[in-house]
Amino acid sequence: MKIVISHEAMQWFKEEMEAKAGEYIRFYARYGGSSQLHDGFSLGVTKEQPMELSVELVEEDIHFYIEDRDIWYFDGHDLHVTVDPKQKELTYSYVK
Known part of the structure; x- marks a missing residue:
């Protein structure tokens, strides 16, 4: 599995999360919400140091990662992060 961050999403992280x-x-x-993969669960994003890093992408020296304890959520899919141009919010897609 891998993480893919679009150019627009990278800009979003720099501006909105001050990454x-x-x-x-x-x-x-x-826990809560729903996604394409699981009812009752959704994807969250936060700034924090890793404890048990499982998957990592480094872009412009910013580390995007998923912990071992969360890998089940992706069910073998790659995570693609983009931005909805109208809402100006992150969107996630899961690609086998």
């Missing part, structure tokens, strides 16, 4: 070089951004399974 800077050397920082870590975690994608995690959170």
Whole structure:
């Protein structure tokens, strides 16, 4: 599995989350909501240091990652992160 971040999403992280070089951004399974993969769970995103890093993408020295404990959520899919141009919010797609 891998993480793919679009150019627009990278700009979103820099502007909205004030992500800077050397920082870590975690994608995690959170209880509540729903997704294409699981009812009752949705994808969350936060800035925090990794504890048990499983998957990592480094772009412009910003580390995007998923912890071992959250890998089940992706069910073998790659995570693609883009931005909805109208809503100006992150969108996630899961690709086998």
